[in-house]
Amino acid sequence: MALLQFTDNGLYCPDGDFYIDPWKPVNKAVITHAHSDHARAGSTAYLCHRLTKPLLELRLGAHAYQEVEWNEPVFINGVRISLHPAGHVIGSSQIQLEKEGEVWVVSGDYKTEDDGVSGAFEPVRCNSFITESTFGLPIYNWQPQAVQYAQIGEWILQNQQQGYSSVLLAYSLGKAQRVLQAAAMVTDHIFLHGAVANTNDVLVNAGITLPFAKRVTASVTKDELKKAVVIAPSSVLDSPWLKRFTPYRVAICSGWMQVRGNKRRQNADAGFAISDHADWNGLLQAVKATGAEQVYVTHGFQSAFSRYLQEQGIQAAEVVTQYGEAFETDDVPSSTQEQQP
Structure with a gap:
């Protein structure tokens, strides 16, 4: 059985009985970052980075939150979990799972240029890598x-x-x-x-x-x-x-x-x-740095990006998720008095 499975509720770890960035309420959710397409209300308990916790409290309200630092291991039912900088936004993390020598990494959203405030992206070696592909076409090439x-x-x-x-x-x-x-x-x-x-x-x-x-x-x-x-x-x-x-x-x-x-x-x-996402070159650099034997490509131009990886000799597959559906929406509360013209 794979360490992670793709289900109707989201990315599920059967050994640990938890989900990563689920899009439906679950008992235990491990959250990559506080954007609304990756962090949704209704789950019983949340595990996230220390800087993500107050953002989740702002957006989702009171829940049972457990906070950790980057590279601080947590064990759930024998599965070792650690969070690593994703560089996407403040507090954003990649999720590494490890059990009996099998290592998976879920990128969440990420960018590879250090913006000086979000934490520098940290490549994490793994057997299987689940990557976003929001800007997974060669036309997307950010200036410094x-x-x-x-x-x-x-x-x-x-x-x-x-x-x-x-x-x-x-x-x-x-x-x-x-x-x-x-x-x-x-x-x-x-x-x-x-x-x-x-x-x-x-x-x-x-x-x-x-x-x-x-x-x-x-x-x-x-x-x-x-x-x-x-x-x-x-x-x-x-x-x-x-x-x-x-x-x-x-x-x-x-x-x-x-x-x-x-x-x-x-x-x-x-x-x-x-952008707070990696461009084409950043995505390629990140994938190659993991050394992953299997790459799963999610939201964005996942078909084009996974096909290119296959052409480069990397075993890759396209996975349909609900991430990215809330792109550029903003559900952070704001004062009602300022909405008057």
Whole structure:
């Protein structure tokens, strides 16, 4: 019997009787990170990284949470579990399972460039590797983060010179913290949507150092918002909430902006191809570094990526999961008072 099985509830370890990132409520869930497609409410108990726990509490509310550090082993029914940095977002982890010499690793979501805040991706040797493939096509090739940050900074400064505020749309956990770092390199006049501010508050309370930014509330005046940088989730695009920042320009921060057509199809002035997922080369490097004899490819371009791995002599198979279905949605609570136009 394999150490992990693909079931209707998610990735199941029969020996340990637990699931990894289940999409239905189960008795024991091991969580890679706090994004909504990988961490869902309703399970009896959760095991996660120390920095993921407060984020789960923010999103899912009170549950039985067990927190561990990276590389800290936990044993469940004879199965050795350890979490290793995935580099995706703060607290994100790969899950390593080991029993009787058989080793599996579940990547969760990951990126291989160290962003300076999410933890550097750590390749983990294994027999079987379950990898995401969100951007598993050769057209996705990210520029270095330093270049991306410089582009964002130049855009902000140009907008300020022309009298515009700069609205940067980014997921409240992950990209928002990176975009904040980029903006803080050129200005300290930064405001946050409530969903981003609440996430940042949790992270700061957990010991993460982030640049200072103000929360957008009903009491913030129009004069205060002139030529400001505003970081918000993509759900505010075309909403009445944006009117208070007029005149403003909007930029979408997403790996999908690598393809120019995506920018044209949305009501935005700019797009920055900044992603919390590995690009094509990053995915290949990660897979090869594991030395895995068997690779299972999940959400994204899993058919194309698994086929390419097979052509390279790597035994690979495509697996259909529910991960990625909540991509670019944002369910972090935000203050109701700030939603008024």
